[in-house]
Amino acid sequence: MSVQTRPDRRPPAGAPAREERRRTVARPTPAGLGATFALLLCVGGGVWAFAELQLNVATVVDSAGNVRDFLERMLPLRFPPVGELLDLTWQTLAIVIAATALSVLLSVPLGLLAARNTTPGGSVRSASRALIVLARAIPDVVFAIAAFRVFGLGAMTGVVAMGLHSVGMVGKLYADAFEEIDEGPRDALRAAGAGRLQQIAGAVLPQALPSLVATALHRLDINLRVSVVLGFVGVNGLGYALSNAIARLDYQEAMGIALVVLLLCFAAEAVSGKIRRSLLREVAEAPRAGVLKRVVGGRVLGRRLAARTGARRHEPVPAGPRGAGIRRRASPPWDAGRVRRAVVTALTCALVVASGVRAGISPDALARGAESLLPTIGDFLPPSTGGIGDMLLENLWITVQIALAGTLIGVVLALPLGALAARNVVPSPAVAQFFRSLILLVRGLPELVLAIVFVVVTGLGPVAGAFALGIGSVGLLGKLVADSLEEVDPGPARAVLATGAGRGQVFFTAVLPRAWPTVLAHLLYTLDVNIRSATLLGIVGAGGIGYDLLNAARVQQFDVVTVIVLMVLAVVLFVEGLALWVRKVFA
Structure with a gap:
């Protein structure tokens, strides 16, 4: 029986090396293209929201006078009496x-x-x-x-x-x-x-x-x-x-x-x-x-x-009295x-x-509480827009804009800070510890307090909410990025470093590509968190649908509260599903 051999598919001698390299490059899949387009759409939405809300240098400069006035009104700090403060x-x-x-x-x-x-x-x-x-x-x-x-x-x-x-x-x-x-x-x-x-x-x-x-x-x-x-x-x-x-x-x-x-x-x-x-x-x-x-x-x-x-x-099991031959403690020693x-x-x-x-x-x-539970649930049902459905949709869109712009600010600040806080990226442990401490310092600032400060400085509206979320995102996203970079397998980075590559080359070729799927998931998770946070910041006048939520609760329109919750829930679940899909595609 004759055996047919497959023709040699190797390129002839002298063929350009790029032909070999072309075969090793993976072809983009429809899922990969879709996930990339979704990410680009999120980035574009953040840039558009940033411009739509007029978050620019002029806004900050115009608020400089308000910063001085606010400092004069808040200093010196005053505290409640010691006994009351402790209580x-x-x-x-x-x-x-x-x-x-x-x-x-x-x-x-x-x-x-x-x-x-x-x-x-x-x-x-x-x-x-x-x-x-x-x-x-x-x-x-x-x-x-x-x-x-x-x-x-x-x-x-x-x-x-x-x-x-x-x-x-x-x-x-x-x-x-x-x-x-x-x-x-x-x-x-x-x-x-x-x-x-x-x-x-x-x-x-x-x-x-x-x-x-x-x-x-x-x-x-x-x-x-x-x-x-x-x-x-x-x-x-x-x-x-x-x-x-x-x-x-x-x-x-x-x-x-x-x-x-x-x-x-x-x-x-x-x-x-x-x-x-x-x-x-x-x-x-x-x-x-x-x-x-x-x-x-x-x-x-x-x-x-x-x-x-x-x-x-x-x-x-060998016969004998129960526990025979076993000289082991039933519990650890004290x-x-x-x-x-x-x-x-x-x-x-x-x-x-x-x-x-x-x-x-x-x-x-x-x-x-158990006796009042069912009547309370009945107060929230059935959902109703209370005749302000169009305004709720408009304010929900403002909330999404605040979240997109705040996430964009956070990404721009947190990515470099997170990289500098990763011990496998920077050469000095002291430098990494300094930037990690800076991230933890920002993370300790409650976003509502930041929103209050920005409302006083920039005035009521979504600008204060976007700036507050942007600063607050640095603490969350910076820590997640630093942890993701440190969890990368060090083997490929050592191999690239052994070839004489610099730290920047090692970072962009061996560290960041392997951590990128996790970092992307963290970016979308931050957007998810910011959408919920933007809803809450509206309580103190930072714009968005949170203001409507608080007003509906104050006038006991709990059916309107239910509608607002369902609207925010739909957006949050969409972003969460998008994050899971993107991470699965790029994993």
């Missing part, structure tokens, strides 16, 4: 801590139902994921408006509003953490006859615990800044005192309270960051200390348990590390209980 601070912290604890209590079971490896069924998982997305997409101010109808003016409104809204972020991250566990310990417990709840308690939750704690601490930082916003809709604490000072045009006291909030944000960021780093260090060092084998070490523990039950070798963790856990529980008491959480309050 307001503790009230704010109590609301934030209780709300974060509530979100954790709700997110653990919801995350277990939404995780692929712990949910009892596909329909349950889809429903849980939908609830998580809905909680994240609805602005926290809307939750506060509804909670105000149920619980009235006070701290309980803030706890419920922030707690429910936080489920959108905490629940998603918890579900992701549950899906990333090692299945070894769970398989071993299943082989030993453990039920579903026993598997979750003995194998799933212990492995995910560091991630759960880190997420809760991160959400605590965010809720502290959110508490300022909720003060404008009647939630007690520093935010409420700030809103009253602004209503009186008392900028000396308002900026003094804003400074206290800023210092609290910095302190919370520093403490939670230290705890998160400590958790990561303990997990990383656990194999050497023997802790990981008891708590997180799935494969080792799984194989040992499976061997003892005969699950892997299919051999009967060493210094375990004592420290127990003390920290006890103090944390005591702080949560004290915060709940200060926030007014009680069975009677919850019972009254």
